[in-house]
Amino acid sequence: MIAIENLSKTYGNLTVLKDLTVQFSGGRVVSIIGPNGSGKTTMSKCILGMVLPDSGDIKYNGESVLKQYAYRSQIGYMPQIGKYPENMKIRQVIEMIRDIRKDAAVIDEELIGLYGLQNMYDKRMGSLSGGTKQKVSAALAFMFDPQVLILDEPTAGLDPISAEILKCKILKEKKKGKLILITSHIMSEVEEVADEVMCLVDGALKFHETITSIKQHTNEERLSRAIAKIMNEED
C-alpha cells in the first residue's frame, strides 16, 4: 500500500533519515519504534508531504506522492502534539475540516461520540488540555474513513479509558483492511495492537518483522525483552 524507497532527509548537518526502504501493506497495524530522534516522526511527515525528502520516493498504491496532494484524502493523521488555531472552537475546527473534505463519502463520527466531544463543542482550542486536543486529533484522523492512518504516539496524553477506546477503534479499522502506522514507546501497547514492528535507529531501518517472528527467533515471551535482546545483540 505504501512503499518508501531510498528515502533520505537531512536538517542542516543532522541526518534524520538515511536511505530508508520499507513497505507496508493494507490490513495491518505496523508499530514504528526507535529511540528519540531516530526519525519516526520525520518519516510520517514525509508520507504526509509535510516534510520534503532530499532524495528517494514514497509511493501510495504504486504512485509517487511527492508534490501530490489528492492522495492525502486517503490518509488520516494524528500528530504527536496537535497544534490548532487557538481562537477556534472545537466545532469550528471540525466543521472546517469537513467543509474542506466535502467529497468524503463516509463520515465516521464514532470517536466524537465515544469521547463526548459534542459536550465541549463550544470550547476554544486554546483552552483545551493536551489530552482533549489529542481526542480531537484522533476524531479528525478517523473521521473521513481513510485507507491509511498515521498515528504519532496516539496514547501519550490520553487517560487509560480514552486510550482503550482508541485501541479498540484501531483494531476495528484494521479489520476493514486499512493500514495503520503507529509510533509508540509503550511496548505493552505495541504488543496489544500491532502485527508488525518496524524499528528505526539513527534514521536507518534496524528491522521490520512480525511480532510472532520476533518472539520466535529471540526465544522470548515478552516483546519488550525480545526487542531489548535484538538491540543489545548487535551493539
Add this chain to the structure above:
Amino acid sequence: MNKIIKYVLYDIVRNKIIVAYTLFLLLLSIGLFNLGGSPDKGLLSLLNLVLLTVPLISIVFGTTHFYNSYEFMELLVSQPIRRSKIFMSEYLGVALSLSAAFMIGVGIPVLLFAPGATGLYLVLTGVFITFIFVALAFLASVITRDKAKGIGIALLLWFYFALIYDGIVLFILYSFGDYPLEYATLVLTALNPVDLGRVLVLLNLDVSAMMGYTGALYKSIFGSLWGIGLAFAVMVLWVLVPVLASRRAFTRRDL
C-alpha cells in the same frame, strides 16, 4: 480556494485590529480634509501620511498574521489541499481585508471631499501598496522560522522603502548633480513602489511644475495614459515578484 479564504477572513475580522485600522484611516482622512482648506492640500497631506502608515501597518500585520496562522497552516497541510493554495488563500485573505479597510477608511472620504482622477490614483496606489507590502511581509516570514527575526526583517524592509531609500536617492542626486539624471531618477523611482505611488499622485496635483526638469520629464511620461499604465504595470510586478517567490519558498519547505 474560496473555502480557505473564508476561514482566513473570518479569523482576521474577529481580530479587532482591522477595525481599528479602518477607523484610524477614516479619522485621518476626514481630519486632513477638514484641516487643509482646499481638497488638493488635503489630498497631498493624506498622500504623505498614507505612504508612511499603510506600508508599515501592512507589513507588520502581514508578518504577525503569518506567524500566528502557523498552526492553521500546519493543520491544513495534512489535508488534501495543495500547499500553494493554502499560501495564496492566506495572502489574499490578508491583502484583501487590509485593502477593504483602506478603501473604506480613505476611499470614502476621498470620494466625498475630493472626487476626481487624483483621488482615484491615491486610492489605487494605496491598494497596490497594501498588496505589495503584504507580499513582502510574507516573503520575510517564509524566509525565517523565527518570529522575532521575521518581524525584524519586515521592519527593515519598511525602513528601507519608506525612509532609507529616499536618502540614498537624494545622495545620488547630489553627488552626480552635474550629470543628466532624468532617466536615472526615473529608474530609481520604479525601484521603490512607495516613490512610484508618490510620483503618480503628485503629478496629477499640478505641483510638478515646482520639480524642475525631472518633474517636467515625469510629467511628460506619467502625464500620458501610456505612462500611467506603465507605472501600474511596474506596481503589478512589485506585487507578483515577492508573492511568487514566497509561494515557491513555502511549497518547498518543511513544516
